[in-house]
């Protein structure tokens with residue numbers, strides 16, 4: 001796979017990222033905080049994970065995926081969540097916290113990779129089968145958000161044979177109740 005490869009059917013209006021992109025306002029202090037591997041970052045992206053299109057999944061698993069497996073990193077524009085650069089007043093559906101201490105989030109609205117298409121499980125199946133998790137990218141020596149198969153016991157189905165993600169199944173996370181209650185409020189708000 002060449003360095004400039006992009007996934008099939010990628011929307012032409014959204015630049016495809018094969019690494020995080022840093023907004024120009026990100027400070028050295030914020031960057032330095034992202035370069036610390038804190039003890040809670042037990043999961044990692046290995047140095048041999050290729051850049052570019054993901055071989056394990058687009059939105060659907062390309063093969064059976066075991067609990068806890070790294071599926072793919074979540075790339076977007078790494079930006080400060082504090083004013084004046086905060087995107088809060090125009091927060092996108094693709095914006096995830098990266099590091100609260102550094103006030104840094106990653107937004108895949110304007111640019112990203114396949115992970116920006118991961119849907120919520122509600123209305124699709126009974127439970128999520130994957131999660132967004134902060135991990136350590138050993139390739140760049142930086143903290144990175146990524147999508148992992150839910151480990152056994154973490155909201156995952158415990159029925160025999162249903163752990164992990166079966167080949168062909170959709171990758172589904174939980175956006176959290178807060179996401180959908182906010183969406184409901186917005187939908188019900190009177191049009192100004």
Ligand SMILES: C[S@@+](CC[C@H](N)C(=O)[O-])C[C@H]1O[C@@H](n2cnc3c(N)ncnc32)[C@H](O)[C@@H]1O
Pocket residue numbers: 093094116117118119120121122123124
């Ligand atoms: C991060 S995007 C996910 C990708 C999106 N489906 C797309 O095709 O670009 C988040 C948006 O996807 C839609 N979405 C995700 N999960 C959904 C679900 N379970 N039911 C309905 N809409 C969903 C919502 O519109 C949400 O704002």
